Amino acid sequence: MSLGYGQSENSSGLLFLTDEQLRKGIEAMFFAYRGFTADPDRILSERSYGRAHHRALHFIKRSPAITINNLLSTLGVTKQSLNRVLRTLIQDGLVLNEVGVQDKRQRHLSLTEDGSEFERALSNAQSDRMRTAYRQAGADAVQGFRAVLEAMMDPELKKHYGTRSNGQRS
Amino acid sequence: MSLGYGQSENSSGLLFLTDEQLRKGIEAMFFAYRGFTADPDRILSERSYGRAHHRALHFIKRSPAITINNLLSTLGVTKQSLNRVLRTLIQDGLVLNEVGVQDKRQRHLSLTEDGSEFERALSNAQSDRMRTAYRQAGADAVQGFRAVLEAMMDPELKKHYGTRSNGQRS
DNA sequence: AACAATACGTCAGTGTTGTTGACATTCCAA
DNA sequence: TTGGAATGTCAACAACACTGACGTATTGTT
Numbered sequence: 001m002s003l004g005y006g007q008s009e010n011s012s013g014l015l016f017l018t019d020e021q022l023r024k025g026i027e028a029m030f031f032a033y034r035g036f037t038a039d040p041d042r043i044l045s046e047r048s049y050g051r052a053h054h055r056a057l058h059f060i061k062r063s064p065a066i067t068i069n070n071l072l073s074t075l076g077v078t079k080q081s082l083n084r085v086l087r088t089l090i091q092d093g094l095v096l097n098e099v100g101v102q103d104k105r106q107r108h109l110s111l112t113e114d115g116s117e118f119e120r121a122l123s124n125a126q127s128d129r130m131r132t133a134y135r136q137a138g139a140d141a142v143q144g145f146r147a148v149l150e151a152m153m154d155p156e157l158k159k160h161y162g163t164r165s166n167g168q169r170s
Numbered sequence: 171m172s173l174g175y176g177q178s179e180n181s182s183g184l185l186f187l188t189d190e191q192l193r194k195g196i197e198a199m200f201f202a203y204r205g206f207t208a209d210p211d212r213i214l215s216e217r218s219y220g221r222a223h224h225r226a227l228h229f230i231k232r233s234p235a236i237t238i239n240n241l242l243s244t245l246g247v248t249k250q251s252l253n254r255v256l257r258t259l260i261q262d263g264l265v266l267n268e269v270g271v272q273d274k275r276q277r278h279l280s281l282t283e284d285g286s287e288f289e290r291a292l293s294n295a296q297s298d299r300m301r302t303a304y305r306q307a308g309a310d311a312v313q314g315f316r317a318v319l320e321a322m323m324d325p326e327l328k329k330h331y332g333t334r335s336n337g338q339r340s
Numbered sequence: 341a342a343c344a345a346t347a348c349g350t351c352a353g354t355g356t357t358g359t360t361g362a363c364a365t366t367c368c369a370a
Numbered sequence: 371t372t373g374g375a376a377t378g379t380c381a382a383c384a385a386c387a388c389t390g391a392c393g394t395a396t397t398g399t400t
């Protein structure tokens with residue numbers, strides 16, 4: 001089997017990786033992440049929003065009615081940092097903030113019509129690039145891409161990955 | 171062939187990707203990048219350095235005697251931003267700044283002994299995680315990982331990827 | 341020799357996004 | 371009733387990006 005990228009496998013089935021190969025992996029992450037954020041960044045700057053706004057919109061879209069605490073632990077930032085971003089999104093009418101029914105201490109976040117539309121624009125820009133990259137690399141590559149990324153996540157953060165649930169407890 | 175991750179391929183050989191699959195790819199990038207930077211970030215904060223210092227050290231190590239302009243276009247930041255970082259690294263004795271021989275306007279950057287040692291510590295932390303992720307995902311996955319990342323880069327930035335040259339012209 | 345362009349450094353101001361620390365309010369649960 | 375949980379907010383600060391402007395040294399060109 002041709003492994004490509006100068007990898008080799010020894011008799012124990014363990015990958016042998018040179019410093020050079022690891023360095024290229026590191027740089028690949030660096031350069032790819034720039035490309036990954038480039039398109040949404042352009043759209044965001046038109047409305048003088050930043051990447052933090054995009055992230056908030058993304059996860060609110062993913063988990064409608066998500067609570068502040070859940071969003072906080074998903075994003076991994078402080079509440080003060082998130083609050084600044086949410087305040088502008090709520091004021092601008094992109095995000096709805098509703099008091100919980102079971103637990104009135106909680107707030108449930110969701111996208112307004114405008115918010116959905118804007119999130120879609122950002123999401124489309126990012127998805128387009130990802131789709132192009134996927135097709136360029138091929139189906140097998142996509143599988144490997146996701147497998148390596150998942151293995152690279154912190155276990156603590158990984159639990160927030162791949163769910164559509166809003167994490168509400170009954 | 172089992173593609174996994176719910177992908178499918180149509181008769182034209184084109185990947186069919188649902189919004190859900192693309193969304194998971196986007197989140198994978200987000201969470202993985204956090205993991206990717208987590209270990210070096212810890213080391214950096216002990217010396218009150220940031221990610222920008224790490225990036226500078228990485229590319230100076232990769233291309234010894236690199237000029238300011240080349241480093242600038244590799245990192246994709248402004249000279250004012252880079253200068254702030256380089257100034258501290260030079261003052262702290264981690265980076266050498268030497269006037270060019272052929273062209274005395276240019277400055278050539280390289281790591282000192284201390285700089286090499288520090289860069290190695292950062293690099294090792296990051297490489298360890300990447301090596302673990304690679305081994306967990308398997309040899310085929312690594313190939314796909316790199317292929318997708320490369321396809322995701324901006325062409326303008328991609329030209330800085332995968333070279334050990336310092337970009338000097340004769 | 342004169343002049344334009346290149347490479348670099350720096351000052352000042354601004355914006356986004358993160359942090360810590362402190363404090364208040366509201367509400368749930370024991 | 372009392373403690374803790376969930377949220378919001380104020381203030382201060384730091385990292386790191388940006389723009390704009392200006393200065394100096396050096397090189398290349400006319």
